[in-house]
Amino acid sequence: MNVFTGKERKWGSLALVGFIFTTLLAGCGSKVEPTKEVAGTPTPAAPAAATATPEVKKDPVKIVFWHYLTDRKDILTEMSKEFTAQTGIQVDIQLFGGDGFKEKTIAAAQTNSLPDILTLAGGPGDLAKFIETKSVMELGKESTDIIGKFPENIVKTYSYKEGNTYKVKDFGTYALPMDTNNMQFMYNKDLFAKAGITAPPKTWAEFLDAVDKLNAKGIAPFATGLGSWVGTSMTEPFMYALLGEEKLKATKQGLEPMVGSAWEKVLGIYAELAKHKAFAPGISTMDLPKAETLFANGQVAMIFDGSWAIGAFNQTNAAFKNYDAFLPPKPDGAVGDIKIPGGVGVPLVVSQGTKHKEETLKFMKFLLAKEQQQKYSASSFNLPANKEAAAAGGKLPDALVNFAQGMTSVYDSPIAFLGDTETVMQKGIQLIVLGQSTPEKVVKQMEDATKKGKAAVK
Known part of the structure; x- marks a missing residue:
């Protein structure tokens, strides 16, 4: 058994105090993580770099374009690539040559699976059926910036007013011409x-x-x-x-x-x-x-x-x-x-069910703009619908220009x-x-x- 004298107790007490003091000083220089969150005490926010959510990269918008123009496949592909380069919007061009395109679009309308944009195979009576099932978009109000660029008598072809022979009740313009003849x-x-x-x-x-x-x-x-x-x-x-x-x-x-x-x-x-x-x-x-x-x-x-x-x-x-x-x-x-x-050669229509309305309308207007209309006509020898394209001449054969100017003489x-x-x-x-x-x-x-x-x- 150890027995401490008074002197020994004194030095022992001093040593204990020194140990405690040293320990406290050491604690001030180190970080002590709490083992338990105290109620009512906010937890300090972690540094921003440690908590930021990684940015999710969105897939580019892709619109689908159906057409039956076998002889114009290359020029339409070229124009679509140019559109993608300018806007970042991708275009999936799907060609359906030969017979059966009209029936395919009718079936797609019945199952609400029309593409974003397509060439219409048929006349005003055929389009009226799509309007009746609310399958296609009214383009007159959506295209006020370009609709005046086409001959008025041509725009009338796919416009429906009160008393129309097709009994269309939702009046308006439902197709715009990509070319004419x-x-x-x-x-x-x-x-x-x-x-x-x-x-x-x-x-x-x-x-x-x-x-x-x-x-x-x-x-x-x-x-x-x-x-x-x-x-x-x-x-x-x-x-x-x-x-x-x-x-x-x-x-x-x-x-x-x-x-x-x-x-x-x-x-x-x-x-x-x-x-x-x-x-x-x-x-x-x-x-x-x-x-x-x-x-x-x-x-x-x-x-x-x-x-x-x-x-x-x-x-x-x-x-x-x-x-x-x-x-x-x-x-x-x-x-x-x-x-x-004469009349509309190839009408363009837009699906009412498109999930990319803004992008699809932008693509349609791109195809119908003066520069693209000139390129399309010079390559395919089809008559541009846009009056500005024909008036500019230049790349177009003289006969094509005169045909285009003659569109104002086409009967309604x-x-x-x-x-x-x-x-x-x-x-x-x-x-x-x-x-x-x-x-x-x-x-x-x-x-x-x-x-x-x-x-x-x-």
């Missing part, structure tokens, strides 16, 4: 120069004079597909000019007689052309591809054709460049303006014949060209066919 006369500048013709004819008298001059030089003046639907299309400008729109509508619907109402003058243009030996051999049964081959190879000086023919000429004879287009010449005795067949909507009247007229034109019938006989046959068609409707 119309039909005019085209002429070979070299052959015109050879015949001493310095400018395209503007009147019917000048047209016949050009025919005579071409014949005098041994040049076949004219060819087109009179053996097909083209017969009606070529006749339409003269219907509007010689009858006027109201009388044309009344006679086609059987409300007024055709006989004695200037229809004889309309068909009389073919009798005059035959008299002046305007037609290439075989014209009465000729189809349009045959006529296009003759024109592209310099075998005829003029053709009545659509703006799409420029691409056909390039495929047939890429060296053939020196040609241009002009509106049908106004005939003597005209009471109305020349109106030509066709006035249909009743019954078999159109077939009777087309056959009659062929017989007039062959000298086997007369305008008067054909008009009487057309009137009889109209009466039968009207009776059948009742």
